[in-house]
Amino acid sequence: MIETIFIFGIVWTALYCLIAIGFSLLFGVAQVLNLAHGMIIMSACYITFLFVTALNWSLGPSLIVGIIATVCLMLIIWLGFIKRLLTAPVTSLLLLTAGLANVIQQIVILTVGPHTKYVPSMITGSTTILSVTLSNQQILSIIVAFVLVGLLALFLQRTRMGRAIRAVTQDRNVAALSGINAEEMYLVTIIIAGLLAGVAGLLVAPIQTVTPEIGWEMMVTAFTVTILAGLGGPIWGIIVAAAIVAYAELITAFLVAPMLKEGAAFVIMILTLMFRPLGLFGKGRV
């Protein structure tokens, strides 16, 4: 059983990383808690599902459309809505993104139906590692996730734009003094977040049951991982935090009850907020 937990833990760590990074990035750069983040990921799942099953496209193009659609959705939400309320009190933004999340959820329910959908895997077949059987789809998820995270880390550390984004995360005004246009950086961050959300949706869809509700669950997961890692910390902080949450949930699922695994995440959230609000690797004030 330990092997099962260990191996599956890697899968979920990878997925949680993808789910959380977009959220964390936007929060770090623009101080925006995007409550619609989970729903956006969920839409990516559904868009792919639509194209593959309903319109009978083949997988490749569907994936690309899915990702592009997600990025577009993210841009619409940013440019049309969030950006206009950046100077409003915090509660307005929370209400706005919660409202948008609901709108997305309701639209999905109206168009596709509230029932569980099954999205076919991109790769069939399975592999066995350490006497644990993983579907190849899950292995693909791990690979893609870590590759993307690695690329993102390189981007943030080595490229000029990446460094500019990190500068804005630390202090927007000082960054402006160095000639960095915060607006542009926000836009870049939004696109990255959209991309990651899209990929996250595509990878999660075949592995997990897809219902409109998972939008909220994923958002809560993203938040838990984000605050556990802490803001302003290094990217690998998110990997560690994702691992902690993933394994905590798996252990709870195996030892206590499968449906209570969110409870583990909730406990982590509470403990972090009460005892270490800055997170494990975070810098700066809360």
Place this chain on the structure above:
Amino acid sequence: MELLRKEFLSILIVGIISGGLAIMAPASDYNYYLIGLLTSACLWVIYVVCWDLLAGYTGMLNFGQLVFAGVAAYTVALLELHFKGARPLMILIGLLAGTCSSLLIGLPSLRVRAKYFALVSFAILLVFYRITMTFISIFGGDYGLSIPRVFSRETLYFTAIILMAITLISLRLVVKSRIGMALQSIREDEETARAVGINIRRYKLLACLISAFFTSLGGICGFYYMGHVGPEIFGMMGSFDVVIMGVIGGKGTIFGAALGGGVLSILLEFMRPVAEYRSLLYAILLVVVVMVASRGAWGSMATLFRKHPQKKEIEGDLT
């Protein structure tokens, strides 16, 4: 008390409305449909007004207001099903449970900014939903818990009206008191509030407990009225409706929130035939209101009729 004197008008209005509602029962010949509708509306008003105390006044946005009602209701349901007698005690325990459940959101949020409170409230909603759906033998899963009718509909109707009146008056008094000032200052600027002597932890917790207390009362009343409580009370939809009603009615104004609760809940009933679109419409309304009129219907009207005209910027005589 001086406060009671100052608020005499509000208390009177609440009394008149309650009286009016009470009369509608015998006046309509005890039409069960109407009574049901109005009972439900009263409870929604309680929920929304309590939500407003947290969100509008203290700045703690709660996306899981019904958690308190649900915890109280399930507690009473369990006690009813497993123990006999001492109903007042059961209700008391239910109240206690519901009120204390607010600590699950409140305590973690003490050290951090109000943004996080919102997310913890989401999480707690999900967790309680899961718990009721996991331990099916205890909580009845999808079917929830039911009991045979204990109180008559009329009794519960009048109870609901009284509870609503008590909640409205109590919260109005709280809001106009020292506590209300403290809560608003916490919403405005926590650091300045600390600097003038306000113990923000104490007041944040107080707001949670007051809000949860009255919400629990509503939840228990609702439970007895329906004779049933199910996991849907921990669903996203219900608590989200509370948020929408509060925002559209008027965040930060007790009566605005009450209006939102009353009107929108009745509207909800009439929109039953188009239920699928109802949720979408309400969500869109929320987005629109937040983007355009962040103070809600009541607040915007209040600004229009403000007593002292606001000049654009004031530079007084400084030299």
Place this chain on the structure above:
Amino acid sequence: MTEFLDVKNIYKHFGKLSALIDFSFTVNKGELVGLIGPNGAGKTTLFNVITGFYQANSGKIIFKGKDVSRAEPNELAEMGMVRTFQIPKPFKELTVHDNVAIGTLFTPHRSKKTSLSTEEFVRRVLKSVRLYPVKEQLAGILGHGNLKLLELGRAQGPYPDLLLLDEPFAGLTIGEIQLVSEILRNLAEQGLTLIIVEHKLRELMKLVQRVIVLHYGKKIADGRPEEISQDEQVLKAYLGRRWSHRHA
């Protein structure tokens, strides 16, 4: 004179950055003290530590004989210590009047110290900061100058004995600074002890009787304004080594 505020051996660091190193000083009741130092010297950190917004890593703070090293800002307000903020953070949705009045509501012990009723007290404070005419306006619409005045009014609400002011002259014109100086002088005459952090040295030196100088987290001078402006260490800190060499 009784030791009013006794700051002993404060160390405060943020990760690898040491903001305050073995910082100690004492203030007696009724003094008017200025706290100066180049940017980044640690003045605001010191303020935050004394007034309970930060916790020192080690060291003690004794106020009126009690150890308040771990006290919360609201507890300090109850004891009579209030601070202002460099960038005013008023309660925007409350009126000017309420911004001041709120301080009276949450420090009941302090209110007993004055024979005035709350209303009279608030009125007097508002008049002292020249904001009485606008007392019913929402604080959110005031301009910067008036906000600084409101900050002074707000800080008097809890009827403090010790007032710590964080750059009260910041962003003000010469005329406005003179007004603020006058208000502060009046407060001192009424018996308040004042500790003022400032950058505007000339105006500050005219106001205070004693100046403490910080540099890189350490105290490098403590004395009368005239002495301080000749002190070599201070000059070196502000102007660099080369300058002080020439004038040594």
